[in-house]
Amino acid sequence: MRLFGIETEYGITRDDVSETDPVVESMELVRAHLAASFERRWDYAGEDPHEDARGFRVSGLQQDKEEDEFAKVDAHRPFSFHDMKSDLVLPNGARFYNDHTHPEYSTPECRTIRDLLAQDRAGERILLRAAQRRNHTLGGLHVRLYKNNTDFHGHSYGCHDNYLVSRAVPFPALVAGLVPFLVSRQVIAGAGKVGTEAQESGYVPGRYQLSQRADFMEAELGVDTMHNRPILNTRDEPHADRRKYRRLHLIIGDANMCEYATALKVGTTRLVLDLIERGAMPHIELDQPVAAVKQLSRDPDLKAVVRLQNGRRLSALELQESYCEAAHRELAGSDDESEWLLAEWGETLHLLAQDRLQLIGKLDWITKQWLLETFMREERIGWDDPWLASLDLEYHNVSPAQGLYFGLEAEGKTWRMTTDEEVEEAIRNGPSDTRGGLRGLCVQRFSDQIQSMQWEQVRFSGRFRSRTLDMADLFDPQEVRRCMDVFQQAHSPADALAAWSTRKEAQT
C-alpha cells in the first residue's frame, strides 16, 4: 500500500477592514493556533522545487506580474522569512503554515483512505479553531476561511494530492498513464464553479462548470505551480530517499468538501498508479489535453467528447470507464480498500450517466449545482446573477454556522465517512503506521528538544552523538510501529535514537 497526503491552501479574508492583508492574516491565523510563542523549527534545506522529474533543473519558477509586484512589497515587510512562514509541525504530524499568503494545512502521510479523510477533516477543524481564537482577539466574527481554489478574479490557490511512487517507474510512463485520467478525474473530484476565469484575466459570470482549477491549467507538463500551471506537475522533490522514491505532486485537483469525493479522488488515483506500476494502464493519448481539461469542465451535461491522437473521440465518462475497467481487471481482490474503491468508482460513473441526483452529498459539483439551481428557482434568478458566485464561495466557508456545505451536513444530507470521534483523534495523533504519526509523536513527547524538522527527518538538540531521526526510507508499517514503540517508551530523544540504532544494527 502506498502513502499519500493532501496539502490545502485556504482562502482567508477579514471583513472589518477595507483591504485584507493576506500575509499578516495568514501569519496571525497560524500563530493563533499556538499556546506559546512561535519557535522556528522547519528546516527548508530539504525543499528544492527547481528539480524537474524530466531530468533537468530550472533556474527559476514563474509567477505572474501581479505577484512580482507583491513580492517587492513583501521584501520590505518587518518580518523575517521564518516569521512570515510561521511554520508549525502539529502533534498529529501535520504541517500548518503560511504558504504563498494562504494558511496551508498539509496532512501527515497516510496509508489508508480512512486515515486521510480523518486527517483532512482534522485540518478543517484546526483552521476553524485558529480562526475562532483570532476572532476572539479581534472582538468579532471577522476572519473567514474558505476551502476552495479561486477568488473569482483570476487568482487560484491549490489543493495538492501527493503519492509515494517507486523511482523504478520511468517518469514517461507516469505521464502516459496519468494525463488522460487526470483530465477526466474532474467528473468525480470537481468542486464545481460558477463562471469562468483565467490567470490575471478576471472573471466572466454564468456558465456552471465541474472544476475550480480547470480554468487555470495552461500546460500539459511543467515544474511551475503559480503560473503556467500544468496538468502533471514535474517537480522532483521526493522528501524521501531519492534513489528509491518519487513524490508525485498533483496540482490539478480541487479542494473537496464532500468526504466521498476526497475518497474517490485520492483512491482512484492510487489505483491508477498501481496500474501504471504493473504496466496495465489503458493506452490512451489525448490530442490536446490542456484544451480537453477546460472543455470537459465546461460541460456539466457530460456530453462533450475530446479527440484522441488516434482520431477516436471519448467523453469524460468514457475515459474514466476505460481506467475503471482496467483497474477492475488488474486489481480486483488485491485488498479491502481497493475492493471498496473499485465498487464505488464503477457505481459513481454509472450514476453520473444514469441518475446523478443520487450523488448529491457525495460529489461536490453535483451537490453545489443542486443547491444553486434550487436557489435560482426560489429567487427567480439566472446563472449570470452575481449572487451565485457569492453562494459558490459560501459553499466552501469552513464555519459550521455559515458554510453552505456544512449547512447540508448538519441536515444529514451529505455522506459522512468519518465520525466526529475519528476526526478528534486525528487532531491528537497521526496515523500509527506512517512516519507522519512518528513525526507527531516526536512533537508530543519531545517538543522542547527538537532543533529542526523536515518531512523526512527530525533533528534533536543536545550534545549526544547521533541527533537525527532519519525517515527517508521509513515506510514499512511494521518498522514504523516498532520505531514508534521505541520513541513512546524512551525517556529522552538520546535514549530513543540509541535504542532505535541498536535495533536496526541487530537487524542487519
Place this chain on the structure above:
Amino acid sequence: MNHMTIPERREGPVDPMPKSPRPLEEGGGPRRPETGSPEKDSLMKRMRKVDPKQAERYRQRTGE
C-alpha cells in the same frame, strides 16, 4: 441539470456500504444521508443571508 425538480432530495443508493463495506465500516464508517424532507427553509434562509456582493469583494493572492 435542468431536469431537477428538487429541493426534495431523492434518497441515494439504499446503502452502498453493505455491498462494499470495507475498509471504512469498522468503528463507525460512512453514514448514509438521512431520508425524509430536507430542511429546505433553513438552508434557503442561510443562502439568502449571503451577501450578493461577497464574491465581488473577495480578493486573494495567487497561490500554488
